[in-house]
Amino acid sequence: MKFSTKVEKCGLSPMRKFHPYAVAAREKGRTIYHLNIGQPDIETPKAYFDAVGAFSQKVLEYAPSGGVPELVAAVQHYYAKLGISYAADEILITTGGSEALQIAMNCILDDGDEILIPEPFYPNYSTMVWTCGASIRPIPTKPEEGYHFADRAKIEAAITDRTRAILVTNPGNPTGTVLTAEEMAMLVDIAVEHDLFLIGDEAYREFVYEDGAPLQSFGSYEKGREHIIVIDTVSKRFSACGARVGCLLSHNAEFLAHAMKYCQCRLSVATLDQVAAAALYSVDEGYFAAVREEYKRRRDTVVAGLQRIEGVVCECPKGAFYLMAALPVDDADKFQQWLLEEFEDRGETVMFAPGEPFYGTAGKGKNEIRIAYVLQEAKLRRAMELLRLGIERYNQR
Amino acid sequence: MKFSTKVEKCGLSPMRKFHPYAVAAREKGRTIYHLNIGQPDIETPKAYFDAVGAFSQKVLEYAPSGGVPELVAAVQHYYAKLGISYAADEILITTGGSEALQIAMNCILDDGDEILIPEPFYPNYSTMVWTCGASIRPIPTKPEEGYHFADRAKIEAAITDRTRAILVTNPGNPTGTVLTAEEMAMLVDIAVEHDLFLIGDEAYREFVYEDGAPLQSFGSYEKGREHIIVIDTVSKRFSACGARVGCLLSHNAEFLAHAMKYCQCRLSVATLDQVAAAALYSVDEGYFAAVREEYKRRRDTVVAGLQRIEGVVCECPKGAFYLMAALPVDDADKFQQWLLEEFEDRGETVMFAPGEPFYGTAGKGKNEIRIAYVLQEAKLRRAMELLRLGIERYNQR
Numbered sequence: 001m002k003f004s005t006k007v008e009k010c011g012l013s014p015m016r017k018f019h020p021y022a023v024a025a026r027e028k029g030r031t032i033y034h035l036n037i038g039q040p041d042i043e044t045p046k047a048y049f050d051a052v053g054a055f056s057q058k059v060l061e062y063a064p065s066g067g068v069p070e071l072v073a074a075v076q077h078y079y080a081k082l083g084i085s086y087a088a089d090e091i092l093i094t095t096g097g098s099e100a101l102q103i104a105m106n107c108i109l110d111d112g113d114e115i116l117i118p119e120p121f122y123p124n125y126s127t128m129v130w131t132c133g134a135s136i137r138p139i140p141t142k143p144e145e146g147y148h149f150a151d152r153a154k155i156e157a158a159i160t161d162r163t164r165a166i167l168v169t170n171p172g173n174p175t176g177t178v179l180t181a182e183e184m185a186m187l188v189d190i191a192v193e194h195d196l197f198l199i200g201d202e203a204y205r206e207f208v209y210e211d212g213a214p215l216q217s218f219g220s221y222e223k224g225r226e227h228i229i230v231i232d233t234v235s236k237r238f239s240a241c242g243a244r245v246g247c248l249l250s251h252n253a254e255f256l257a258h259a260m261k262y263c264q265c266r267l268s269v270a271t272l273d274q275v276a277a278a279a280l281y282s283v284d285e286g287y288f289a290a291v292r293e294e295y296k297r298r299r300d301t302v303v304a305g306l307q308r309i310e311g312v313v314c315e316c317p318k319g320a321f322y323l324m325a326a327l328p329v330d331d332a333d334k335f336q337q338w339l340l341e342e343f344e345d346r347g348e349t350v351m352f353a354p355g356e357p358f359y360g361t362a363g364k365g366k367n368e369i370r371i372a373y374v375l376q377e378a379k380l381r382r383a384m385e386l387l388r389l390g391i392e393r394y395n396q397r
Numbered sequence: 398m399k400f401s402t403k404v405e406k407c408g409l410s411p412m413r414k415f416h417p418y419a420v421a422a423r424e425k426g427r428t429i430y431h432l433n434i435g436q437p438d439i440e441t442p443k444a445y446f447d448a449v450g451a452f453s454q455k456v457l458e459y460a461p462s463g464g465v466p467e468l469v470a471a472v473q474h475y476y477a478k479l480g481i482s483y484a485a486d487e488i489l490i491t492t493g494g495s496e497a498l499q500i501a502m503n504c505i506l507d508d509g510d511e512i513l514i515p516e517p518f519y520p521n522y523s524t525m526v527w528t529c530g531a532s533i534r535p536i537p538t539k540p541e542e543g544y545h546f547a548d549r550a551k552i553e554a555a556i557t558d559r560t561r562a563i564l565v566t567n568p569g570n571p572t573g574t575v576l577t578a579e580e581m582a583m584l585v586d587i588a589v590e591h592d593l594f595l596i597g598d599e600a601y602r603e604f605v606y607e608d609g610a611p612l613q614s615f616g617s618y619e620k621g622r623e624h625i626i627v628i629d630t631v632s633k634r635f636s637a638c639g640a641r642v643g644c645l646l647s648h649n650a651e652f653l654a655h656a657m658k659y660c661q662c663r664l665s666v667a668t669l670d671q672v673a674a675a676a677l678y679s680v681d682e683g684y685f686a687a688v689r690e691e692y693k694r695r696r697d698t699v700v701a702g703l704q705r706i707e708g709v710v711c712e713c714p715k716g717a718f719y720l721m722a723a724l725p726v727d728d729a730d731k732f733q734q735w736l737l738e739e740f741e742d743r744g745e746t747v748m749f750a751p752g753e754p755f756y757g758t759a760g761k762g763k764n765e766i767r768i769a770y771v772l773q774e775a776k777l778r779r780a781m782e783l784l785r786l787g788i789e790r791y792n793q794r
Contacts, residue, residue, distance in 0.1 A: 001592060001594065001624070001649070001651070001652075002507075002561060003504055003505060003651070003652070003655055004504055004505060004506055004507045004655075005507050006503070006507070007503060007504050007655045007658060007659070008655070010655075010662075011658065012654070012657060012661060013462075013661040016661070039456075041456060042456065043455045043456055044455065044456055044457040048457065049452070052450075052452075052669065053449070053450050055446070058440045059436075059437070059438060059440055059441055059636060060441040060445065060636070060637045060638065060639040060640055061639050062436055062638045062639055063639055095641070095663070095667075096663065096664060098662065098664055099663060102662075102663065106401060106403070106404060106528060107400055107401055107404050108400060108401060109401055110399075110403070111508060111530070124661070124662045127658055127659070127661075127662040128662060131659070131662075133508070133530070164399060195398060197398065226398070227398070239457070240457045241457065241458055241459045241664075242458050242665065242667065242668030243667060243668075243669075244492070244664075244665065244668075252398070254398070255398075255400070257409070258400055258401075258405070258407075260409060261407045261408065261524055262404070262524070262528070264409060264521070264524075265407075265499075265521045265528075266492070266493065266495040266496060266499065267493065267495055267521075267641075268638075268639065269641065270492075270639065270640060270667045270670050271640075271641075272639065272640075272669065273670065
């Protein structure tokens with residue numbers, strides 16, 4: 001039986017393949033420090049569960065396709081506080097940032113089209129782009145340069161007549177890089193000049209670790225406002241990944257009309273989660289300050305740990321809760337498998353995400369890993385110690 | 398700026414266009430009886446809200462991409478009671494039946510492919526199919542024949558070398574038709590013989606109004622089990638449309654592997670709604686018997702009301718909570734607008750869904766309407782009276 005050629009190009013999650021090895025390791029009694037997934041351990045604000053408990057409608061009805069008005073208003077207010085003005089009908093609530101991305105790409109990309117994405121990038125982008133019949137043209141970076149991609153010449157060199165959009169994750173997953181205001185303006189400029197959409201996946205907006213740094217968004221650029229699409233979500237902002245509530249923001253009426261077709265086609269986003277997500281926006285600044293402080297300490301712990309390992313290349317990232325590092329090993333994939341099958345120190349081992357699946361260019365990222373620093377400091381310290389010991393022994397085999 | 402040619406083919410919801418007229422009518426003080434939407438008024442079982450309230454995890458985490466184990470087990474158990482055996486990994490939990498349909502179509506349909514769907518059909522199917530780059534080939538029906546489509550010669554005549562699947566909604570939306578066991582077997586037979594997928598959208602399974610009729614599913618057919626994909630949802634079964642919890646069931650390992658790529662790409666379905674949906678499956682048989690009895694009475698009320706109107710063509714439908722009828726008017730669309738702008742009886746008027754958008758064949762359904770009988774009996778009686786008066790006066794203008 002035939003399947004779509006588009007889905008046939010896609011793969012299952014590359015992270016999944018280590019799952020059986022992790023299960024086997026646990027069965028042998030190993031403790032595994034999981035730095036391989038971006039699931040935060042921070043508690044979801046109580047406001048969420050309170051709102052869910054206070055829901056009093058007897059019939060759990062479809063929500064409006066564009067979102068429940070109280071959530072749209074909450075998002076609108078959040079952006080207004082950043083000095084960014086979106087009308088209510090310029091905000092479409094989506095099932096997580098993932099759906100916002102899928103809808104945006106599906107509206108823009110046709111068969112044979114290209115989208116520029118700095119590599120390494122979030123691996124799900126590949127499935128999203130391929131299922132549109134399009135392809136990713138990676139903007140190349142290097143670990144030695146802290147994965148810096150915002151270079152005008154480098155980006156413009158990648159633009160072809162099939163390029164429709166530039167997608168950047170800022171703050172970055174998997175690299176933790178954060179754009180400067182000048183770099184953001186330059187990207188807007190490129191989008192306008194080459195008549196491209198500029199999609200800003202800003203899921204990690206609150207996670208920037210420079211003291212006093214203002215929250216950034218491509219939504220704040222007046223020039224090229226029709227070109228800019230912002231992807232947002234409550235997942236990381238409020239440690240509410242399981243709510244599956246995100247949104248799509250744009251000033252482009254034609255784009256919004258197309259996106260609404262997708263929204264209507266899937267009817268609505270879960271009603272209760274939207275009501276509860278609206279309540280999350282009432283959380284005060286103190287929440288973010290505390291979370292930011294916590295992640296900053298964790299980042300510093302991981303970076304300090306990595307710097308203690310000879311041969312590791314890792315610039316200190318400025319945001320998100322990830323970092324990429326190049327290891328002094330032949331193959332991070334083999335190394336991960338070895339860590340699960342052969343290695344242990346006092347019954348413990350460590351898991352990260354091998355770097356290759358984060359690249360669009362074949363063969364790149366082979367000795368790199370992504371670390372999600374979603375564990376408490378003491379555990380992170382031990383995990384870095386295990387990584388150091390692992391590398392040592394792996395290279396002495 | 399360019400958009401995808403696929404999304405450009407799609408339209409916004411045809412139901413939406415009457416929204417401003419309805420608002421204007423309400424502003425003039427009119428009461429509107431809404432028979433135009435499929436949002437049931439039946440209360441969602443308390444089990445849902447109890448489960449939500451009892452959720453005690455402090456971090457609202459991503460659920461597994463294929464669904465939370467307790468919900469998968471609940472679905473598995475529900476099917477086992479129908480005598481149908483699905484392994485846990487043959488069930489993928491989705492964001493409503495809509496996502497299950499989108500994933501299924503995206504896995505199967507390529508650019509230029511065709512899918513057979515009896516017309517009239519659920520209008521969102523068009524967006525789902527067009528965004529795959531494919532097209533719908535309608536299986537034609539007639540109001541005078543009760544929209545009966547399950548005729549082997551008629552279906553086989555529509556199969557081309559680009560046909561990849563047959564999609565049937567059973568019980569039917571918008572027609573309320575219910576297939577016989579022989580017709581279902583015949584459809585399975587066609588799918589096997591022509592090497593097609595057979596997608597059964599069985600959202601309304603519980604809503605069949607023949608006394609003692611067993612619950613049907615294409616999942617019960619052993620022959621051709623690799624060809625059969627079942628779409629399911631808690632939306633109508635438990636009057637929980639806003640939960641956005643559905644599922645995709647199949648015995649085809651290759652199909653499931655492709656579908657999982659989509660599931661992983663959007664990470665997961667809302668966690669809390671899945672936990673609560675699992676609790677819904679504990680509702681006892683009495684719930685369904687009462688709901689079925691209620692809808693049966695409503696159907697009979699609407700059908701009796703329609704039979705009192707001269708020139709209306711409507712066979713009594715056997716299931717779901719919809720029916721299609723041909724009216725003695727020139728154009729149901731114009732008639733609906735007139736009902737909102739010009740008509741009133743004691744300050745009241747009525748809304749239905751004009752039939753044309755339910756057809757894939759241009760020009761068909763012009764004098765037809767879809768009625769969703771989601772109001773209580775007394776209101777339905779009055780709505781039918783308003784329809785009768787409206788037709789009379791409309792034709793006397």
